[in-house]
Amino acid sequence: MxxxxxxxxxxxxxxxxxxxxxxxxxxxxxxxxxxxxxxxxxxxxxxxxxxxxxxxxxxxxxxxxxxxxxxxxxxxxxxxxxxxxxxxxxxxxxxxLSKMSKVEIDRERKIARIQPGIRFQSLTTELAKCDVMIPHGTCATVCIAGYTMGGGWGPWTRKHGMCCESVIGATLVLGDGSIRELSMNSEDAGDRELLWAIKGGGGFSYGIVTEFVIETFDLPDEMIKFQIEWNKYHYVPENKLFALRDATPTLNVLQAWEKVIASTKPDANRLVGTNLKIAAKHAGEGEHFNPHTVSHNCVMYGYWEGDENSLQKFIDIHFRHTGTYTGPSIEKAGRKYKDLPYGDHLMNDWDRYSFHNMNLLKQGLEGTPFPPDLDKPAPHKITSRLVNAEGLGKDGHYKLLESLTSPLVLPGNKDLGLFTYITLGAITGNYYQHVITKEQKDRSAFPYKDKLFTIQYQTWWNETNKEKEEGENNHVYTRVNQALDWMEVCRDYDIPNTSGAFISFKDSSVPTKTYFDKSYNQLVEIKRTYVKDPYNHFRSRKTII
Known part of the structure; x- marks a missing residue:
């Protein structure tokens, strides 16, 4: 041994x-x-x-x-x-901590005690059985711990904020092995400071959380997870390439989506969370770029509080003018649908492209709305930034679309299972604009509450079992480096009205302070004062100090 x-x-x-x-x-x-x-x-x-x-x-x-x-x-x-x-x-x-996967739900007190190893697919199903929910994420296989300590963006953010805002207590193991029970009402200043830090100040820096105490909210009677798609792909056998069916200008879609998430009108508030995915596309060296006509595959995902008729009316009002689209494809859950497990029907990854669907298109078949490979592990690279409260503006829109139109994105990538794209995740909404006060905003370390949305650049490859078995003998490796070069170019792209970075979309080349912004100095002081970790054993590349 x-x-x-x-x-x-x-x-x-x-x-x-x-x-x-x-x-x-x-x-x-x-x-x-x-x-x-x-x-x-x-x-x-x-x-x-x-x-x-x-x-x-x-x-x-x-x-x-x-x-x-x-x-x-x-x-x-x-x-x-x-x-x-x-x-x-x-x-x-x-x-x-994967075996620490228990959840205890107290409906009267409207709290849930949640261990760090439970995955969202199981957690959300258990919560929904009790007609309650928390602001969870979009990926079914993610667990609560790193997600919450990074802030906790998801499909409820516009209505209920980041998940970290709902944390009211935790059990924390410090650097000397001592165990602290943290509460926002504690008389101990160290307890309050440590709780503030784990609410969006990143994981691991301040100790190891073995239980969260999170406020729940009532699950609505009816929730719809939906997606609508512009410029769908189809396969062109003679060229052996994927092409766009339509030519709807991406600018139309981006502007309409941004306008909706900035609104707090009653119909916009029923869109409790949303994400817009835009695929990168190839452009020849020196090719003229026109932001008004360029078209990319776009998919909008959302959580809608209401029925199908109200959702369709919302889509007609806000997106019919953008151009040709398909959908909405929908899944349902809520109090009315006890026979539909929440985790099975509303928990799929919003962020990924599906190689499963691309193969169906090559066979002349339609892809499925929520394919089975979206939550599968795979090699990937992520980087991010956030959009300021005033929105991207005209120049910001143009530069964002320009970054997505690049010679580094090669024709035929998708045929090999190499996907390059961005996802935009709405932060702003009724919760941060009207529900909580300035004082309440200061009760968590997450620094970017006033941003409009996140921009997450992504590159994924080798998602299928066949590709994994091929290992290094895989033609995708003739292209991965250029896709990663595209990521590096985008990381530093000059896009007006953007700043910062989101720690849950971690990129080790981004300075740590950028992730925590105005909270950084206080987080450093909390680490030094209360964590009992003089040699900084609780460290990795992007932890505090």
Whole structure:
């Protein structure tokens, strides 16, 4: 047995704490180790010394004290969706919280106690059974911990804010292994400061959260998840390429979407959250760019509070003038639909392109609205920025579309399962504009409450099992570097009325302070004063200090 693992087992025994399951590369159950070492971004392939599958706060505490005593690097993972792979590492002790997946719902007090390892597909279904919900994310396989500590953007943001705004308590293991029960009503200033920090100040920096206490809201009678699409793809066999069916100017779609999310009129408020995805496209070197006529594939996703008739009326009013579109495709949930599990019907990733659908198009078939491969792990790269409260403006619109029209995006990428695009996620809405006060806005560390929306540049590849089996013998690798070059160009693109970056869309090349903006200095002070981590063991590339 590995000497480090033997010492860890001894540490548990000496403290009278039950020894959790511990996996290593030389353990008998190597296949289980190999499964648990994988993270969502398959670009990273780490080999931890040990993977500790904790089930209690006390077991977490022992690991923290152990790694500190023996000066061993520590990483923490709940769902494993850190885009830069900072939830794991080679030659580290990986604290895996996936077995800590309980949720307790108190309908009278309107709170839920949620452990960090429960995935949204399960969590939202359990909440909906009790006719309540929290501001969850868009990806079914994401867990609550990193999502919430990064802010927690999702399909309820326009109505209920980022998820971090609903956190009122937490259980936190500090750098010396001590356990703190945090509450926003605590008389202890350190408790209040630590709670403020984990509400949007990023994960891991301030300790390890083993339970969140989150306020719930009443689930509406009827919720509709919908999507509408402009400039759909079709496959041209003679060219062996995908092309756009229509030529609706992307500018029309972008401007209409931005106008809707900036509104707090009654019909716009029923759009409780929304995302607009725009695909990048190839442009020849020196090719003239016209922002008024350029067209890209665009897909709008949304959560609608109401019935199909009211949704259709909303779409007709706000988007009919944009040009030809298809949809809406819909899924339903809510109090009226007890037989439809919320997590199965309203929880799919909004952000991805589907290689499954592209293959259907090549066969002359229509793609499905919510295909099965959207939540699958795959190699990828992400970067981001945010749009200021006044909106992109004319020049901002032009430059954003110009960044999406590039010689670095090669024809035929989609045929190989290489996808380059942006997603725009609405932040502004009734909640941040009218529901909470300035004082309430200051109760969380998330710094970008006044931004209009996020811009997330994305590149994904090798999403299918066949591609994974091909490994390096895959033609996609003749193109990936240029797609990643496109990402780097876009990261630094001069787009007026944009600034900052969103930590949940992590890019290690973005300075840490950029992610936390006006909250950064206070977060540094909280880390130094209250976390009891003098050697900064709670660190990865984008943690505080």
């Amino acid at each position: 590995n000497a480090t693992i033997e010492k860890l087992r001894e540490a548990y025994c000496s403290e009278g704490v039950e020894v959790p399951e511990i996996l290593s590369n030389c353990s008998e159950n190597h296949e289980k180790y190999d499964q648990h070492r994988q993270i969502f971004n398959r670009l990273f392939q780490f080999m931890p010394i040990a993977i500790v599958l904790c089930e209690t706060t006390q077991q977490v505490s022992v690991v923290v004290k152990f790694t500190s005593k023996y000066a061993l690097p520590l990483r923490v993972r709940s769902g494993g969706h850190d885009h830069e792979g900072e939830c794991s590492g080679t030659d580290t002790i990986l604290l895996d």
